[in-house]
Amino acid sequence: MNEQETPNTEPSRREFVIAAGTAAASTSVLGLAVLDAPAAEVQGGAAVPAVGPGGVQVAFTVNGQKVQVTVEPRVTLLDALRNYLDVTGCKRVCDRGTCGACTVMIDGKVIYACTMLAVEAQGKQIRTAESLIANEQLDRVPAAFVNADAQQCGFCTPGFVVAMKAVFEGNANPTPAQVEKGLQGNICRCGTYEQMRDAIYALCNQKRGK
Amino acid sequence: MPWPVNRRLIGRSHRRLDGPDKATGRAKYAFDVKRPRMIFAKILRSPHAHATIRSIDTAAAEKMPGFRALHIIKKAGADVFFAGDEILAIAADTEEKLDDCLRAVRIEFTVLPHYVKESESLRSPTNTAGGAGATNIVGVGDLATDNFAEVAFNGAAATHQGDYGIAVISHQCLESHGLVAEWDDKLQNLTVWASTQAVPATAERLRVVFGLQPGRVRCITNYMGGGFGSKFGPDIQGETAAHLARTARMPVKLMLDRAEEVTVGGIRPSAYGNVYIGAAPSGQIKFYKVDCYGTGGTSRGQTVNFGLLPYVYGPGIPNIKRKHRVVRTNIQISRAMRAPGHPQNAILTELAIDDLAAKLDKNPMEMRLINLPPNDSADAAANPRTFPGMRATIYRREIEIIRRMCNWDQNWHRPGAGQGTIRTGLGMALHTWGGGGNGPNPTRVTINANGTVLAQSSSQDLGTAQRTVTAIIVAEILGLQPSEIMVDIGDSSFGPSTGSGGSTTCPGTSASTLKAAETARDAFLMALAGRLNTQPAMLSIEPGVIVNRANNNQRIPFRQACGMLGVPSVQGNADWPTVPDRAQNAALREEWQTRLTNLGVGGVQVAEVKVDTETGVVRCSRFWAVQDCGMIINKLACESQVAGGVIMGINYALYEECIYDRATGRQVNPDMEFYKLGGIQDMPNIYVHMMDMPERGVIGIGEPPTIGTAAAVGNAVFNALGVRVPYAPYTPERVLAALANRR
Numbered sequence: 001m002n003e004q005e006t007p008n009t010e011p012s013r014r015e016f017v018i019a020a021g022t023a024a025a026s027t028s029v030l031g032l033a034v035l036d037a038p039a040a041e042v043q044g045g046a047a048v049p050a051v052g053p054g055g056v057q058v059a060f061t062v063n064g065q066k067v068q069v070t071v072e073p074r075v076t077l078l079d080a081l082r083n084y085l086d087v088t089g090c091k092r093v094c095d096r097g098t099c100g101a102c103t104v105m106i107d108g109k110v111i112y113a114c115t116m117l118a119v120e121a122q123g124k125q126i127r128t129a130e131s132l133i134a135n136e137q138l139d140r141v142p143a144a145f146v147n148a149d150a151q152q153c154g155f156c157t158p159g160f161v162v163a164m165k166a167v168f169e170g171n172a173n174p175t176p177a178q179v180e181k182g183l184q185g186n187i188c189r190c191g192t193y194e195q196m197r198d199a200i201y202a203l204c205n206q207k208r209g210k
Numbered sequence: 211m212p213w214p215v216n217r218r219l220i221g222r223s224h225r226r227l228d229g230p231d232k233a234t235g236r237a238k239y240a241f242d243v244k245r246p247r248m249i250f251a252k253i254l255r256s257p258h259a260h261a262t263i264r265s266i267d268t269a270a271a272e273k274m275p276g277f278r279a280l281h282i283i284k285k286a287g288a289d290v291f292f293a294g295d296e297i298l299a300i301a302a303d304t305e306e307k308l309d310d311c312l313r314a315v316r317i318e319f320t321v322l323p324h325y326v327k328e329s330e331s332l333r334s335p336t337n338t339a340g341g342a343g344a345t346n347i348v349g350v351g352d353l354a355t356d357n358f359a360e361v362a363f364n365g366a367a368a369t370h371q372g373d374y375g376i377a378v379i380s381h382q383c384l385e386s387h388g389l390v391a392e393w394d395d396k397l398q399n400l401t402v403w404a405s406t407q408a409v410p411a412t413a414e415r416l417r418v419v420f421g422l423q424p425g426r427v428r429c430i431t432n433y434m435g436g437g438f439g440s441k442f443g444p445d446i447q448g449e450t451a452a453h454l455a456r457t458a459r460m461p462v463k464l465m466l467d468r469a470e471e472v473t474v475g476g477i478r479p480s481a482y483g484n485v486y487i488g489a490a491p492s493g494q495i496k497f498y499k500v501d502c503y504g505t506g507g508t509s510r511g512q513t514v515n516f517g518l519l520p521y522v523y524g525p526g527i528p529n530i531k532r533k534h535r536v537v538r539t540n541i542q543i544s545r546a547m548r549a550p551g552h553p554q555n556a557i558l559t560e561l562a563i564d565d566l567a568a569k570l571d572k573n574p575m576e577m578r579l580i581n582l583p584p585n586d587s588a589d590a591a592a593n594p595r596t597f598p599g600m601r602a603t604i605y606r607r608e609i610e611i612i613r614r615m616c617n618w619d620q621n622w623h624r625p626g627a628g629q630g631t632i633r634t635g636l637g638m639a640l641h642t643w644g645g646g647g648n649g650p651n652p653t654r655v656t657i658n659a660n661g662t663v664l665a666q667s668s669s670q671d672l673g674t675a676q677r678t679v680t681a682i683i684v685a686e687i688l689g690l691q692p693s694e695i696m697v698d699i700g701d702s703s704f705g706p707s708t709g710s711g712g713s714t715t716c717p718g719t720s721a722s723t724l725k726a727a728e729t730a731r732d733a734f735l736m737a738l739a740g741r742l743n744t745q746p747a748m749l750s751i752e753p754g755v756i757v758n759r760a761n762n763n764q765r766i767p768f769r770q771a772c773g774m775l776g777v778p779s780v781q782g783n784a785d786w787p788t789v790p791d792r793a794q795n796a797a798l799r800e801e802w803q804t805r806l807t808n809l810g811v812g813g814v815q816v817a818e819v820k821v822d823t824e825t826g827v828v829r830c831s832r833f834w835a836v837q838d839c840g841m842i843i844n845k846l847a848c849e850s851q852v853a854g855g856v857i858m859g860i861n862y863a864l865y866e867e868c869i870y871d872r873a874t875g876r877q878v879n880p881d882m883e884f885y886k887l888g889g890i891q892d893m894p895n896i897y898v899h900m901m902d903m904p905e906r907g908v909i910g911i912g913e914p915p916t917i918g919t920a921a922a923v924g925n926a927v928f929n930a931l932g933v934r935v936p937y938a939p940y941t942p943e944r945v946l947a948a949l950a951n952r953r
Contacts (some may be wrong), residue, residue, distance in 0.1 A: 005541030011811030072306050083305065085248075088242035089235015091435070092469045093384045094882040101384060128233035138230050146229035149850045155384040155435030161233050184889045185880060187385050189436050190673050191857025193890040195850055195900075 008025030032162040051119060057139075060121045063131040064088055071118050072190060078102045080118035081128070082200050089129035089158040100186030104128050110166040140203065141165045147197035152190035160196065168203065176208075178202045212805050213841065213904065214723065218753065219686045223904055224889075226675040227692060228433070238435045243390045244402040245461035249278050250308050250466065251301040251454045253447060254315055255474075256290035259324035259540035259875020260338050263288050263297065263317060271300060271314040274771050276307025278406035279457035281450050289322070289339045289505055291508050292474035292540045293876040296446050299463050301454040324540035328480060328505045331537045337506045339538035349536035351516045355529050362497035362529035366488030370567040374561045375482030376938040377867040378505065380472045380885060381547055382608060385435020388465030389448045391455040392430055399450060400427045404444065405465075407437040409670050410711030415443045430734060431670050433699040438858075439546035440476030442709055444496060470879035472591070476545035477868060479506035479513030481554035482937070484563040493572050493580040497529035505537045506544030512536060513544070514558065515551030521559035522812075523639045526582040540875050543867070546711060546854070549913035550645055553862065553920055560639040560921035564928055566623050574925065575618055579609060595906050597642070597810025604901075605640060606620035608814040609835040611899055616816045616834045624888075626932015631824055634831070637925025638816045639918030645839070645910030646809030647717025649786020650706040655684055655723075655730035658779045661769030663688060665694045668704040669719050674912065675847040680723050687727035688734075689751040691767060706895060713910025717807035718775055720908045721824040722784045724806065728752065730782025733777070741774050808907040813837045813914050815856065817922040818894070821930045823949060826942030828927055830860045830894045833919075838901040841907035845900060852915040853896045859919020860894070861887050864932055867939050 012174035052073035059068045062085065071108045078095075081087040081104075089170045095114045102113040105127040132139035138146070142161045151157040160183055167174055167182035174182075188196075201208040213220070231237040256263075266288050272280060274414040279301040284290065290297065297317060302308035306748070324338050325331035331338075331346045354367050355362075363369075369772050389404035389412075400420065406412045406429065413429035433927075434441070444452070451464035466475060483502025489495045496554060498520040518524060520534045590599025597604070613619065624638045625787045653667045665684050671677055681695035688695075698704070708718045731751065739746040751757075756771045758764040765776070766821035787798035813840030817831040837852050865886035879885040920938055927945070928934050935948040 072304075074306055079305065080928045082242070086244050088238065088244075089233075089835050091239075091241065091384070093386075096468070096881065096883070098882040129233070133230060133234040133236070138234070142230065142233035145233045146225050149226060149229075151226075151229065151232050151434040151673075151676075152675075152850060152854055153238060153384065154228075154237060154433060157233050158235035172453070180890050183333075184891045187384075187889060189382055189438075189858075189887065191854030191893075192850065193857060193893045194896045196314040196890060197895070 007139045019193060056119055058118050058122050060123060061125045063127055063189055070120070073119050075118045076114050077118045078113035081113060087128055087130065091159065098108040098187070100163060101156050102158040103162045103186060105162060105166055108169065110163055127160050127162070133163060139165065141168065143195070144199035144203045148195045148202065150192045150195035150199045152192055156186060156188045160188065162194070174204065176204050176206060179204065183204070212801060214686060217686060217694065219370070219682050221842045221845060221904065224678055224682055224692055224844050226896040227681055227697065228677055232433070238403040238422035238433065239385050239405045239433045239435050240389055241385050241435065241465050245390060245392055247465055249301050249458060250305045251451055252308050253283070253296050253450060253470070254312050255470070256297060256319070257327060257876070258290060258319055258321050259293045260322040261290050261319040262322065264320050266298065268298070268315040270316070274307065274311045274314055276303035277311050279454045281453040281457065283446065283450065286810045287886040289340060290743070291826045291873070292542050294470065296487045296541060298472070299450045299464070301458050306583070313572060315401065324875040326539050326541055326871060326875045327522065328482065328537045328539060328741045331505065331539045332503060332522060333533070334873045336788040338540055346538040347535050348510045348538060348621060349512060349683055350531065350680050351512070351534040353507065354531035357942045358529055358531045358661060362531070363488060365490050368526045368566060369486065369488035370562060370566040371486045372562060372934060373482070373484050373936045374556045376480060376862070378480045378541070379478050379862060379866040380868055381438045381440040381441060381476040381545065382439065382472065382882070382885065382887065383436035383475060384487065386446060386466040386468065386471035387441060387445060389444060389451055389465045390568055391452040391460035391461070393456050397456055398426060399429065402427070402429050402448065402452065402842065404445070404448060405434045405441060406431055406443070407434070407441045407670060407698055407711060408443060409443060409668050409671055410449065410702045410706050412444050416449065419449050419454065419883070422789060425731045429702040434672060435668060437672050437710070438548050439711060442711065461499045461549055466880065467878040472885060473877050474542050476547065476549035477507060477542060477560070479544045479554070480504040480507070480658060481514045481558060483558045484927065485558060487566050487816065489570060493567070493570055493577050495523065495527050495581050495882045498527050499531040501533045502527060502558060503535040503537050504554065505539045508538055509544045510536060510538065511544065512551060514554045516669065518555055519558060521552070521555035522642055523559065525581055526581055527693055528740055534876065541870060548858065549917045552641065552643065552917040554912070556641060556921040557924065559831050560918065561924050561928070561934070564637065564680045565934060574615060575609060575622070575808040578640060579606065582606065584706030588681055593804055594802055595808055597812070601642070604812045604838055605814065608812060608901065610832050612637055612814050612816050612836045615836070615899060616818070617815065621818070622929070625929050629929060631822060633821045633823055633930040635818060635819050635821065635926040636927065637922045637927070637929050638814065639921035639925065641712060641812055641813045641914055643914040643915035644809050645713035645717065645811055645914065647714050647721055647807040647908065647910070648708055649718065649722070649788065650812055650931065651708055651718045651722045652705045652783065652785040653719065653722040653726040654724040655782045656779050657688070657730055657734050657772060659772050659775050661772040662696060663690065664698065665723065665796060666698045666704050667707055667723070668699065668702050669715060670700045670705040670710055672710050674715065674717060674846060674851065676719070678847065679720060679843050680693055681714065683720055683723045684727045687724065687731050687753065688768070689753045713912035713914065715908050716843065720808040721802055722786060727862065728782065729784055733780040733782055737775050737777060737780050738771055741776055746839070791945050803853055804907065806907050807893035808840050808909050809838070811838050811914050813907055813918065815918045815925040816902025817919070819926040819930055821927060822947060823931070826945035828864055828940050828945060830864065833860070833894045833896045835896065835915055836899045836901065837911070837915055838903055839911040839914070840906035841901045841904040842900060848900055848911055849898045851911050852898045852900070855915030856896050857920050858894055859916045860923060862922035863938050864888070864940055874881045
C-alpha cells in the first residue's frame with residue numbers, strides 16, 4: 001500500500017511536486033498519508049526552476065527584520081517561521097488553509113502562511129501579529145481585542161488580529177460589516193465573536209446597537 | 211460574609227492582564243516552545259478501525275537521514291480498535307525528516323470487523339471494541355419509578371412520542387494535544403511544557419510512568435489553547451514524547467497534527483432516544499419515559515447523564531422510566547466535554563416538552579413555568595444558599611428577565627404559524643450544573659519591599675482569564691489595581707492544584723487566593739506596625755495607601771510602605787482546609803463550600819432562528835442567555851464565557867458532526883473544512899444577562915452556558931417550521947427531509 005520512496009536519487013520534477021504537495025496539502029486522513037496515500041502523478045513541465053530536495057536558502061523580511069533560513073522546499077512559510085525562525089504568533093492549527101490561525105501579511109496582503117511554501121516567500125515582506133506591539137505600545141487593533149475581551153484561550157487571536165489589521169490598512173473607514181467579512185476566514189473555538197463585534201464597532205467609531 | 215462586603219474590584223469588568231501578550235503572539239503556548247537542540251516526534255497510527263498488528267518493520271526508517279529515536283507503543287500481535295490507534299512513534303531532527311522516517315515504516319495488519327455507526331453496532335452480535343463483553347453494548351441503565359405502568363398514564367390529557375438525538379462531535383481544541391519533553395543530563399529530572407487542563411496531574415502521571423522520585427517532574431503551562439474537558443494528563447502522546455526524549459537525550463516536541471487532534475483528541479458522545487411524555491390539562495407533566503442509546507467510541511461510560519433524565523424538571527415529574535444503552539464503536543474514546551451528558555440530556559428533555567406543549571396548545575415558556583423543579587424545602591431550611599433550595603425561585607427570575615429581553619410575548623408564535631419562504635422561530639431551554647470548588651489549591655501571595663506583589667499557584671488558564679481572577683482578588687484585599695499584581699500560574703513546582711474540570715477552577719482557586727491575600731495583608735500590617743511603633747489594628751488599607759490612625763491618619767503610599775518593611779518580603783499562604791478533626795472540619799467546609807464558594811446554578815436561554823424552507827438552511831439570528839453563577843469576580847470575562855458557551859452550542863446544533871465511513875471505519879472529516887465550525891458571520895448577536903448573587907459565594911461558569919443552547923436552537927427550528935427535525939446537527943438536508951415528511 002505504500003509508494004516506495006527512495007530518498008537519495010536525483011531530484012526529479014515529479015519528486016519536487018510530490019514534496020511540495022506533501023507540505024501544502026498535508027496528510028489526508030490521520031496522518032495516514034504516511035501509510036497509504038498515493039502520490040499523484042503530475043504531467044507536463046512548466047518553466048519552474050527545480051530546487052531541492054535538500055535545503056534551500058531563502059531570504060525574506062519578517063516584521064522589518066531581514067532573515068535568512070535554509071529549509072527544504074517542502075517546508076511551508078508557516079513552518080519556516082515557527083520551527084526555524086521562532087516566530088510563533090502565527091499558529092499551526094488546521095495546516096490546510098481553513099482556520100486562519102496562521103494568517104500573516106505578505107507585502108500588505110493577508111494570506112494563510114500554511115498555504116505558501118517558504119521558497120515562494122523569497123524577498124517578500126512578512127508581517128505577523130508580533131509587529132503590532134512595540135515598546136509596550138499596543139496597536140489599536142489588538143488593543144481593541146483586549147478592551148472588548150475578544151479572546152479566551154487566545155490561540156486563534158493573533159490570526160484574527162492580523163486579518164482585522166489588514167482590513168483597516170486596506171480601507172481607513174470600513175463599515176463593521178466589511179470588517180466582519182474580513183474575519184470570515186478565521187475560526188475561533190472558544191466563541192469570542194460577540195466580543196470581536198464590540199472591538200469592531202469601537203474601531204469603526206460606531207455605537208453598537210444592541 | 212467572608213468576602214469583603216464593600217467590593218471595589220470584585221464583580222466589575224476588568225480587561226485580562228495577559229490580553230496584549232495573547233493578541234500579539236508574544237504568549238508562548240506549549241506548541242510554540244522551542245528548546246535548544248529540540249527535535250520533533252510524531253506517532254504512526256492504525257489506518258484500520260479494528261485489526262491485529264501482524265508485523266512491524268522499522269529497519270528502513272531507522273536508517274533514514276535525521277532519525278533519532280523510536281518508541282514502540284503497540285507490539286506485533288496487539289490489536290488496534292480504531293483508525294488512529296497509536297502503534298509507534300519516531301523522533302527526528304526536523305518535521306520534514308520525520309515524515310520521511312514514518313513513511314519508511316512497514317506494518318502489516320490482519321483486518322477485523324468494525325462498527326462506526328451506533329445503529330449498526332447496536333445490532334452487532336460480537337464485541338469489536340475490545341475488553342470484556344460478548345457484544346458492543348455495555349452500561350445498560352434501566353430504572354422506573356414505582357408502578358410506572360399502572361399509574362403513569364392516568365389523567366394525561368395529551369401525550370407525545372418522538373425521536374430525538376445529537377451526533378458525536380469533536381473538542382477541536384485549536385492548540386492540539388501534546389507537549390515538549392526535556393530531560394536533564396543524568397536523566398533524573400524531566401521538564402515538560404504541556405497543553406493541559408491539569409498541570410500537577412500531568413507532572414505526577416509522568417513521574418509515575420518513569421518511576422521517578424517526587425519533585426523530579428515539572429510541568430509548565432503558561433498558556434494553553436483550549437481543552438474543553440479533553441486535556442487532563444500527558445496522554446499516550448505526552449508519555450511517548452518523554453520516552454523519545456530520554457532515548458534521544460534531546461528535547462522532543464510532540465504536538466498532534468489536526469487530523470490526529472480530531473481523531474484522537476476527544477469526542478463528546480452521541481445520544482439518540484425515543485421519548486414518550488404526557489401532561490395533565492394544566493400542562494403539568496405526569497410522566498416521562500425515555501429509551502436512549504449513544505456511543506462514546508470504545509469508552510464504556512454513559513453518553514447521557516442517566517441520573518438526571520429527564521433533565522432539570524425531573525424533581526417535579528412524578529412518573530419516570532428510563533433506559534440507556536452504551537453502544538461501543540470502533541472510534542476513539544470519549545472524553546469529558548463541557549458538561550458531560552448534560553447537553554444530551556437537554557436534547558432528550560427540552561425538545562419533547564415543546565412537542566408536548568404544542569399538543570396542549572400551550573406556550574412553551576408557560577409550560578416550563580408550570581413544570582419548574584420545586585424548591586427543595588428541606589434543603590432550603592438546612593442551608594438557604596444551596597441551589598436545590600432555591601432553584602425554582604432562580605429559574606422563575608431568569609425566565610422573567612429573558613421574557614423581557616427577547617420580548618417573548620410579542621415574538622413567539624404558534625409552531626409553524628409564520629408565513630413566507632424564510633420562517634422565524636423562537637425556542638428556549640433550561641440547564642443546571644454544579645460548578646463547586648475544592649482543594650488542594652495552595653496559593654502564595656508575596657509582598658516585596660520594592661513594592662511589587664506576586665501571587666503564585668500551579669493552576670492553569672484555559673482561556674478563562676485565571677490570571678486576572680487571581681489579580682482582582684489580591685488587588686481587592688491590598689487596595690491595589692489588578693495590573694499591579696504579578697501572577698505566576700501554570701507551573702507544577704508551585705505545588706498541587708485541582709484540574710480545571712467541571713467548572714471548578716474559579717471557585718477552587720479564588721477561595722484560597724482570598725485567604726492567602728488576607729494572610730499576606732495581615733503579615734504586612736504586622737511588620738509595618740512594628741516599624742511605625744504602633745499596633746496593626748491602628749493601620750488600615752485604602753486604595754493605594756496605608757492609613758495610620760496612630761499618627762493623624764497619616765496616608766502612606768503602598769509602595770513607600772513596602773520600603774519601610776525592613777525585610778525583603780512578607781508572605782501569605784493559604785489552602786483549602788484538610789483538618790482531621792471532624793467537627794472543626796465541618797465548620798471550615800461550611801465556610802469554604804457554602805460561603806466563600808458554592809455549588810449549583812441554573813440558567814435560561816432563548817434562540818431565534820430563521821429557516822429557509824426552500825434550501826433548508828438554518829441561521830441562528832439572535833440569542834439571549836440569562837445565567838446565575840453566585841458571586842461574579844470579573845463581569846467582562848464572565849460574559850465572555852457565557853457568549854462563548856452559546857457559540858459552542860450553536861455550532862453543536864447546526865454544524866458539527868464527526869462523520870465516519872462505514873466501509874473503512876475512518877473519520878472522513880478529521881479537519882476544519884468538512885468538520886464545520888461557524889465563523890463570525892455565521893453567529894448571531896448574543897445578549898447576555900448575568901445574575902450576580904454574591905451572597906452564594908463563587909460558583910464556576912465554564913460548562914453551564916453551553917448546555918441548553920442546542921436544545922433551544924432545536925426548539926426554535928420547530929417553532930419556525932411547525933415540524934420537528936429529530937436529529938442534530940440541523941443541516942439543510944435534515945430540515946428539508948422533515949419538511950418533506952410533513953407534506
